[in-house]
Amino acid sequence: MKIRAGIVGGAGYTGGEMLRLLINHPSVELVFVHSNSNEGNLISDVHTDLFGDTDIRFTGTLSTDIDVLFLCVGHGDAKKFLDANSIEKRIRIIDLSQDFRLKAAAGGDWVYGMPEINREKIRTANYIANPGCFATAIQLGLYPLASKGLLKREVHINATTGSTGAGQGLSTTSHFSWRNNNLSAYKVFNHQHLNEIGESLLQLDPGFDAAISFIPQRGAFSRGILATMYLESSLSEQEAQELYTQFYLDAAFTHVSKKNIDLKQVVNTNKCLVHVSKHGSKLFIVTVIDNLLKGASGQAVQNMNLMFGLEERQGLHLKALAF
Numbered sequence: 001m002k003i004r005a006g007i008v009g010g011a012g013y014t015g016g017e018m019l020r021l022l023i024n025h026p027s028v029e030l031v032f033v034h035s036n037s038n039e040g041n042l043i044s045d046v047h048t049d050l051f052g053d054t055d056i057r058f059t060g061t062l063s064t065d066i067d068v069l070f071l072c073v074g075h076g077d078a079k080k081f082l083d084a085n086s087i088e089k090r091i092r093i094i095d096l097s098q099d100f101r102l103k104a105a106a107g108g109d110w111v112y113g114m115p116e117i118n119r120e121k122i123r124t125a126n127y128i129a130n131p132g133c134f135a136t137a138i139q140l141g142l143y144p145l146a147s148k149g150l151l152k153r154e155v156h157i158n159a160t161t162g163s164t165g166a167g168q169g170l171s172t173t174s175h176f177s178w179r180n181n182n183l184s185a186y187k188v189f190n191h192q193h194l195n196e197i198g199e200s201l202l203q204l205d206p207g208f209d210a211a212i213s214f215i216p217q218r219g220a221f222s223r224g225i226l227a228t229m230y231l232e233s234s235l236s237e238q239e240a241q242e243l244y245t246q247f248y249l250d251a252a253f254t255h256v257s258k259k260n261i262d263l264k265q266v267v268n269t270n271k272c273l274v275h276v277s278k279h280g281s282k283l284f285i286v287t288v289i290d291n292l293l294k295g296a297s298g299q300a301v302q303n304m305n306l307m308f309g310l311e312e313r314q315g316l317h318l319k320a321l322a323f
Contacts, residue, residue: 002029003308006066008081009073010058011035013164014096016047017297018070023054025301025315027308030056032063064088068304071095072297079105092307093127094300100129101196112200113303115312116143116251122306130303131200133295134159134216135193137227139200140254140272141287144247146204150233154210159227160217161291184218191216224263225291233283240276240283248274252312253294253302263288270298270316293318 005022009015010033022028033043039060044051046058062085069091071078078097087093100110111125112118114136122128131139138157145151163179191214201208210231235243244256254272261273270293275286289295298316305312 002027003068003304004029004031004066005068005070005304006030006032006034006063007070007072008034008062009071009077010043011038011046012072013292014296015072016049017292018072018096018300019043019047019050019054021297021301021315023050027310027314030054031066032056032059032061034059034062036060064091066091068092068094068307070300071097073097075099089126092125092304094130094303094307095128096130096296096300098132098192098196100127101131101135102199112196113299114139114200115299115302115306116140116248116254117200117203119306122303123309125307128300128303128307130296130300132193132196133225133289133291134161134191134214134227135196135200136295136299137225137272137287137289137291138193138197138214138229140289141227141229141274141285142197142201143204144244145231145233145283146201146208147247148243149205149207150235151201151205151208151210151231153232155212155229155231157212157214157227157229158217159214159225160219161225162219162221162223164223164292179218180220182218182220185215186218188215189213221263223290223292224267225287225289225295226263227287229285229287230279230282232281233278235278235283237276237278240278244274244276253316261286261288264322265320266290266294268293268321269318270294270302271320 022030035058038058075098078095078099100106110127110129111121113128113130248254253270256274261275266288272289277284
């Protein structure tokens with residue numbers, strides 16, 4: 001028996017990645033892909049990389065003959081969709097927007113979908129709030145320290161994301177002529193992902209109250225996030241490496257490297273690579289992810305695998321692009 005899946009919001013970047021993953025997933029049957037703006041169009045006319053892989057068309061109607069529903073819609077639209085449509089309780093939902101990531105909005109029914117800290121909760125969950133892309137990259141760099149109560153000093157973070165992080169809609173800062181050969185900071189110190197980062201760190205360290213100073217940046221590349229973090233720490237480099245290696249020992253996709261890391265190692269994969277080093281009294285942490293995969297659709301499929309008792313890596317054996 002295959003897992004019968006539906007997608008709402010299949011025309012955007014995360015929807016396209018979700019399609020690519022589910023169409024090639026050995027345990028999934030894709031039942032429908034909903035899009036009001038593309039109803040009747042071939043999926044491969046919008047996501048041209050799927051030409052030859054599927055003849056499915058977008059639909060404007062919903063089917064209840066599914067086991068799991070992926071919401072690949074914009075922030076605020078997932079809640080509106082669920083308020084407007086009655087989804088049977090037996091159908092599991094994985095939301096890729098930010099609508100249910102915070103406890104106040106989730107109301108206790110939603111599990112924060114970070115397998116590295118919530119694997120067992122995800123296995124029995126009906127509703128998953130998939131983490132944000134910046135939040136994923138940053139949290140995976142800080143979890144081991146939080147688990148030992150070692151986030152006592154201000155954490156300084158710079159993270160640069162590719163243009164796909166802005167979504168498919170056009171804006172002044174997403175046009176090629178502006179983005180190419182350019183770099184800019186935005187939402188400095190008040191990015192919305194700080195809220196879920198704070199809640200997630202409190203889960204591991206109830207006494208966490210250190211400041212997080214986060215400078216997001218727009219990079220002149222299509223996909224991926226490189227996050228750099230530093231803080232004052234009494235750990236030696238060897239102690240830090242051992243802490244991180246032990247914390248992620250059983251993680252399916254998060255790996256600790258003793259060598260410096262770069263973005264091309266993870267683009268087109270569901271991996272997060274982490275590197276830690278010591279510079280004087282400061283601990284320096286680098287993480288890299290693909291914002292559309294480990295930061296969105298890949299992590300959603302990882303969560304689906306856990307929810308339905310599949311091997312966590314199934315359908316996610318993706319290879320980085322070497323050049």
